[in-house]
Amino acid sequence: xxxxxxxxxxxxxxxxxxxxxxxxxxxxxxxxxxxxxxxxxxxxxxxxxxxxxxxxxxxxxxxxxxxxxxxxxxxxxxxxxxxxxxxxxxxxxxxxxxxxxxxxxxxxxxxxxxxxxxxxxxxxxxxxxxxxxxxxxxxxxxxxxxxxxxxxxxxxxxxxxxxxxxxxxxxxxxxxxxxxxxxxxxxxxxxxxxxxxxxxxxxxxxxxxxxxxxxxxxxxxxxxxxxxxxxxxxxxxxxxxxxxxxxxxxxxxxxxxxxxxxxxxxxxxxxxxxxxxxxxxxxxxxxxxxxxxxxxxxxxxxxxxxxxxxxxxxxxxxxxxxxxxxxxxxxxxxxxxxxxxxxxxxxxxxxxxxxxxxxxxxxxxxxxxxxxxxxxxxxxxxxxxxxxxxxxxxxxxxxxxxxxxxxxxxxxxxxxxxxxxxxxxxxxxxxxxxxxxxxxxxxxxxxxxxxxxxxxxxxxxxxxxxxxxxxxxxxxxxxxxxxxxxxxxxxxxxxxxxxxxxxxxxxxxxxxxxxxxxxxxxxxxxxxxxxxxxxxxxxxxxxxxxxxxxxxxxxxxxxxxxxxxxxxxxxxxxxx
Amino acid sequence: xxxxxxxxxxxxxxxxxxxxxxxxxxxxxxxxxxxxxxxxxxxxxxxxxxxxxxxxxxxxxxxxxxxxxxxxxxxxxxxxxxxxxxxxxxxxxxxxxxxxxxxxxxxxxxxxxxxxxxxxxxxxxxxxxxxxxxxxxxxxxxxxxxxxxxxxxxxxxxxxxxxxxxxxxxxxx
Numbered sequence: 001x002x003x004x005x006x007x008x009x010x011x012x013x014x015x016x017x018x019x020x021x022x023x024x025x026x027x028x029x030x031x032x033x034x035x036x037x038x039x040x041x042x043x044x045x046x047x048x049x050x051x052x053x054x055x056x057x058x059x060x061x062x063x064x065x066x067x068x069x070x071x072x073x074x075x076x077x078x079x080x081x082x083x084x085x086x087x088x089x090x091x092x093x094x095x096x097x098x099x100x101x102x103x104x105x106x107x108x109x110x111x112x113x114x115x116x117x118x119x120x121x122x123x124x125x126x127x128x129x130x131x132x133x134x135x136x137x138x139x140x141x142x143x144x145x146x147x148x149x150x151x152x153x154x155x156x157x158x159x160x161x162x163x164x165x166x167x168x169x170x171x172x173x174x175x176x177x178x179x180x181x182x183x184x185x186x187x188x189x190x191x192x193x194x195x196x197x198x199x200x201x202x203x204x205x206x207x208x209x210x211x212x213x214x215x216x217x218x219x220x221x222x223x224x225x226x227x228x229x230x231x232x233x234x235x236x237x238x239x240x241x242x243x244x245x246x247x248x249x250x251x252x253x254x255x256x257x258x259x260x261x262x263x264x265x266x267x268x269x270x271x272x273x274x275x276x277x278x279x280x281x282x283x284x285x286x287x288x289x290x291x292x293x294x295x296x297x298x299x300x301x302x303x304x305x306x307x308x309x310x311x312x313x314x315x316x317x318x319x320x321x322x323x324x325x326x327x328x329x330x331x332x333x334x335x336x337x338x339x340x341x342x343x344x345x346x347x348x349x350x351x352x353x354x355x356x357x358x359x360x361x362x363x364x365x366x367x368x369x370x371x372x373x374x375x376x377x378x379x380x381x382x383x384x385x386x387x388x389x390x391x392x393x394x395x396x397x398x399x400x401x402x403x404x405x406x407x408x409x410x411x412x413x414x415x416x417x418x419x420x421x422x423x424x425x426x427x428x429x430x431x432x433x434x435x436x437x438x439x440x441x442x443x444x445x446x447x448x449x450x451x452x453x454x455x456x457x458x459x460x461x462x463x464x465x466x467x468x469x470x471x472x473x474x475x476x477x478x479x480x481x482x483x484x485x486x487x488x489x490x491x492x493x494x495x496x497x498x499x500x501x502x503x504x505x506x507x508x509x510x511x512x513x514x515x516x517x518x519x520x521x522x523x524x525x526x527x528x529x530x531x532x533x534x535x536x537x538x539x540x541x542x543x544x545x546x547x548x549x550x551x552x553x554x555x556x557x558x559x560x561x562x563x564x565x566x567x568x569x570x571x572x573x574x575x576x
Numbered sequence: 577x578x579x580x581x582x583x584x585x586x587x588x589x590x591x592x593x594x595x596x597x598x599x600x601x602x603x604x605x606x607x608x609x610x611x612x613x614x615x616x617x618x619x620x621x622x623x624x625x626x627x628x629x630x631x632x633x634x635x636x637x638x639x640x641x642x643x644x645x646x647x648x649x650x651x652x653x654x655x656x657x658x659x660x661x662x663x664x665x666x667x668x669x670x671x672x673x674x675x676x677x678x679x680x681x682x683x684x685x686x687x688x689x690x691x692x693x694x695x696x697x698x699x700x701x702x703x704x705x706x707x708x709x710x711x712x713x714x715x716x717x718x719x720x721x722x723x724x725x726x727x728x729x730x731x732x733x734x735x736x737x738x739x740x741x742x743x744x745x746x747x748x749x
Binding site: 132133136137140141144146161195196197198319320321324325328 | 585586589590593594597598601632635636639640642643644645646647648
């Protein structure tokens with residue numbers, strides 16, 4: 001009797017612990033969803049989550065890699081930091097790929113990892129890993145909480161650092177004795193940010209803006225390159241207004257797709273390794289390149305010797321270290337893209353006279369459009385993407401994995417507005433697409449979310465099928481199934497003497513049955529006719545769905561700029 | 577080229593690792609590094625000597641260092657009017673007979689003998705790295721048993737000459 005009475009009594013007398021403070025701080029930061037996985041060192045934090053039910057939503061994933069990619073998808077759609085909680089040791093090390101991915105693609109994340117108690121840190125305790133050392137090079141900043149009274153400041157700083165300037169992941173390592181510590185009533189929840197070494201520059205230097213405006217006025221072959229910085233700054237409208245005001249052609253980077261409407265006559269599409277001929281030739285032949293928020297990644301530039309060889313380069317970036325890192329820059333402008341574009345729009349300079357340049361680029365677009373051949377007996381992957389585009393009216397949120405299907409999605413699922421496109425650009429993380437789509441669906445429950453994935457990458461994180469079933473998230477998974485590591489196979493065929501080494505998947509699960517075993521509807525599609533017949537119903541289906549689309553194995557992504565080549569050396573620009 | 581870069585950093589755990597890790601990851605060679613507290617509590621100063629190929633790489637290293645949250649200020653002071661010092665301890669083989677001869681060598685360098693044993697003596701020298709190098713070369717014929725150097729530390733002189741007065745030589749080779 002005595003014991004029972006104690007149990008009944010317990011919840012109300014339980015003292016407030018460090019974890020309760022942490023959850024309160026998260027709620028104060030506006031966090032609505034936690035992507036998490038419990039474990040020994042975060043048990044106190046999960047006590048806090050238990051007690052905060054109804055005030056904050058926690059989604060239990062099936063692997064830490066899945067949940068951090070979901071947090072990335074969430075961050076990409078909302079612009080808010082995705083919040084992740086994992087335990088110490090293996091929980092934390094399983095996050096490493098996702099943290100690096102977010103670092104490379106500048107996605108705001110705030111990650112909380114459990115850590116063994118302070119008294120045993122450094123003793124190789126059970127599930128101890130040196131998470132601070134492991135994540136120092138892959139985070140924008142990281143913290144280990146040494147004193148519970150520091151927690152309010154650290155949480156505030158973590159959210160501030162993650163979401164301002166050039167966004168990125170911030171990790172907070174929380175020793176178990178800190179999250180379990182019983183709080184004195186006088187631990188204040190309010191704290192001031194104390195970051196004297198962190199002051200991102202937002203406003204552009206007016207002299208540099210004037211210089212750019214004057215240079216633009218005199219340019220005869222100007223082009224805009226629009227990258228993900230425009231997304232982070234929510235500056236698509238300003239970019240579009242600026243391009244239209246001066247009739248400037250626009251090239252998008254892979255991550256910048258959607259920052260400029262693809263159906264505009266000024267849009268040249270994506271540039272780079274699998275970019276359009278018109279986009280790449282515009283970058284090659286231009287005399288003024290205005291880069292808004294792109295980092296001149298090697299997959300965009302190709303051989304730097306041949307990148308915009310005759311151009312003056314203006315680079316607008318919030319991260320000064322990106323300016324001049326890869327490409328010599330005559331007009332550097334450290335600023336938020338929106339602030340810079342507003343200033344540029346207020347300049348009174350005349351537009352450049354570049355009618356013949358626009359004509360030339362339009363000719364390129366007409367002469368060398370993207371092309372593919374239909375597969376008479378089966379389904380060509382590019383056609384599949386176009387069909388999905390049509391069925392979703394180009395309005396879906398599209399998340400992709402990495403490889404051929406990613407490039408086809410980038411080429412053929414054209415976007416007219418921003419924050420619809422989620423892909424792993426910098427790190428090129430297989431297994432990213434499906435969980436990222438889950439995060440996007442969480443962020444935007446009303447949107448149609450399509451995960452376009454390859455058969456190989458999907459198998460790296462497919463365990464999260466449980467999550468979309470459990471949460472009834474109507475993510476539509478389209479597996480572009482060619483039975484191969486398609487991009488590896490393509491490179492082996494074209495660049496490695498057709499030595500197809502370990503890139504064909506000898507066996508595969510029955511994806512339909514796999515989906516069904518998770519309680520999810522699955523469907524296999526083998527031909528175009530099948531897809532045409534069922535696609536409208538599949539897209540309209542109100543629930544999670546997996547579609548196994550069988551496509552040609554031999555198909556390759558074109559055009560292609562081989563490694564070491566320049567933008568003007570594309571192969572496969574014309575039907576072979 | 578070798579450059580002297582000074583950093584003021586917040587005195588927080590892991591900050592040295594952040595700086596050296598960054599340099600390693602981005603393939604910059606550290607020739608020497610010294611760290612110590614400053615006049616402000618909670619703020620430390622690091623003096624780095626790094627080997628960089630060209631101006632563009634130099635710009636990149638300073639920008640990357642600046643991006644670190646715990647780094648407050650980064651200055652490349654190589655071309656400024658600066659005071660540079662390094663301290664070295666040199667243990668030289670020496671019998672009693674040679675002691676005065678060695679004393680004669682180190683005296684012009686304003687170095688000191690700070691320890692003597694039966695068959696060796698320890699010399700302390702403070703100065704610019706080239707001065708220390710010169711003394712080491714002079715002592716080498718006697719047999720150097722051990723050298724410990726602090727790495728250089730530096731700051732700007734109280735008065736900076738106008739741009740056109742700056743001499744074109746550098747303190748580093």
